[in-house]
Amino acid sequence: MTISSGRARIRVAMIGVGAVTAYHHVPGLALDSRAELVxxxxxxxxxxxxxxxxxxxxRTTTDPLELCGWSDVDAVVIATPNDTHAAIAVAAARAGKHVMCEKPLGLSAGEVQSMYEAARDHGVVHMTAFTYRFAPSMRYMRSLLKSGSLGEPRHFRSQRFLDWPETSWGWRQYKARAGAGDLFDMTIHRIDFAIDLMGPIRRVCGATARFAPRDRTVDGKACAPSEVDDWSCLIGEFETGATGVWEGTTLAKGYHRDGFGHEWAEINGSEGSAVYRLHEPNTILLGKTGSDLAPVAVPAEFLKPASSPRDPAVGAPATVFRYDLMWEFLSAIVEERPAVPSFWDGLNAQLVADSVLESHQKRAWVDTPLAAV
Ligand SMILES: NC(=O)c1ccc[n+]([C@@H]2O[C@H](COP(=O)([O-])OP(=O)(O)OC[C@H]3O[C@@H](n4cnc5c(N)ncnc54)[C@H](O)[C@@H]3O)[C@@H](O)[C@H]2O)c1
Incomplete structure (x- = not known):
């Protein structure tokens, strides 16, 4: 770490400087005086x-493994295509660098297991960039649930509907690079926050489908057609006996909503229901028997983690909570504690997502293992 005004600053490198790095990670880092982009x-x-x-x-390089060898880098953010995450994360961990990696952590649970073990065994902070855990209404819903206000949780329900163009998704539409489509890109976030809210998922019945050929680029050039799903769903049973239902699609016409699409995640407990919606993350819907679901402002203490440098009044609410990912990663490094969500969380979500593919292939329910710690 470098010393600046008497304080050590964490020297962070970005590996993969495409869309998500520009949208989430660099703005998050720019807000935080504890670190610098090196x-x-x-x-x-x-x-x-x-x-x-x-x-x-x-300082730049086109080779992630070269960067992992630089001794004046303390932490890396991996935001490259999914097939490259495992090798880079393992190299970074072996070189003693703290690692935040984008989701899905890998192409399969086997790959993710190797990432988790490398990070754990080399004692570095490891974090999976499961963005939506940081949404204010998600944080508030979690608190209501854990404090018992909703009663015994019975049902979890998630809808993620996007209205995306049917042109090529680039690397995202090839199995060898992406692993899967909507399931690994979108639904895996919802699997993760469902586990965080409701506990482990014990078995699933899942399905995926592909409708759009995506054999043209945005500028009309021919390309190899998509090999991955653009719709995914699962029914799940939680260890507690609660039930979950998830559906995701990128082909929901009329659900554009300024690019944020439609997201609805809901818990029905024995005492009440609570709903998180991405496009209005500073408001929750609450209801109980005798009083229908109605909007309630998320209390100030849930608009951001207490010490996050972000001003919740600044910026588009559905965008700016994403900057708290970086706050969590840096806080875990400074406080020498595990980051939440960790690679272990990324592994558990991957085990469930892999089980969805297996279930679809076998046309059967599949038991989902819990990762060993
Ligand atoms: N957490 C979220 O909400 C969220 C949102 C978007 C994307 N993502 C994830 O982030 C990752 C990147 O997505 P994106 O939308 O930024 O993609 P992108 O295509 O915009 O950017 C990826 C970048 O990685 C570079 N790259 C490819 N192979 C590389 C390699 N071997 N070494 C170094 N650089 C390499 C590409 O040139 C490109 O600039 C994916 O895993 C994706 O699933 C997560």
Whole structure:
């Protein structure tokens, strides 16, 4: 770490400087005086050069493994295509770097297991970028649930409907690079926060489907068609006996909503129901017998983690809570504690997502293992 005004600053490098790094991680880092952006890596030299000048970061490489060898980097954020995460995360952990990695952590639970073990065994902070855990109404819903206000949780329900163009998704539409489509891109977040809220999922019955061929790029050029799902669903049984139902699609016409789409995640407890919606993350819907679901403002203490440097009044609410991912990663490093959600959480979500694919392939219910700690 470098010493600045008497305090050590965490030296962070971004590996993969595409969309999510620009949208979540660099703005989050820019808010936090405990860290500085010291290096960038991307396989695309032109993009790398552009980001280097935009973000004022002179040190760059196109080789993630070279970056993992740099001794003046303390922590890395991995935001590259899914097939590259495992090798980079394992190399970074072995080099003693703290690692935040994008979801899905890998292409399969086997890969993710190796990432988790490398990070655990080398004693580095490891974090999975499960963004929606940081939404204010999600944090408030969790608190209501854990404090018993909703009673005994019985049902969990998640809908994630996007109205995306039917043109090529680039690397995201090829199995070898992405693993799966909507299931690994979108539904895996909802599997993760369901486990966080309701506890382990014991068995699932799942299905995926592909409707859009995606054999044209945005500018009309022919490309190899999509190999992955654009719709995914599962029914799940939690260890507690509660039930869960999830559906995700990128083909829901009329659900654009300024790009945020429709997201609804709900818990029905024995005493009441609570609903989180992405497009209005500072409001929760609450209801109970005799009083229908109605909007309630999320209390100030849940708009952001207490010590997050973010001003919740600034920026689009459905965007800015994503900056708290970086706050959590840096806080875990400074406080020498595990980050939440960790690679272990990423592994448990991956085990369930893999089980959805297995269930669909076998046309049968599948038991989902819980990862060993
Ligand atoms: N947490 C979230 O809400 C969220 C949102 C979007 C994307 N993601 C995840 O983030 C990751 C990146 O997604 P994106 O939308 O930013 O994709 P992107 O295609 O915009 O960016 C990926 C970048 O990685 C670079 N790259 C490819 N291979 C590389 C390699 N071997 N080494 C270094 N750089 C390499 C590409 O050149 C590109 O610039 C994916 O895993 C995706 O699932 C998560």
């Amino acid at each position: 290096a960038l890596c991307d396989a695309d030299p032109a993009l790398l050069e552009r980001r280097s000048s935009e973000w004022g970061t002179a």
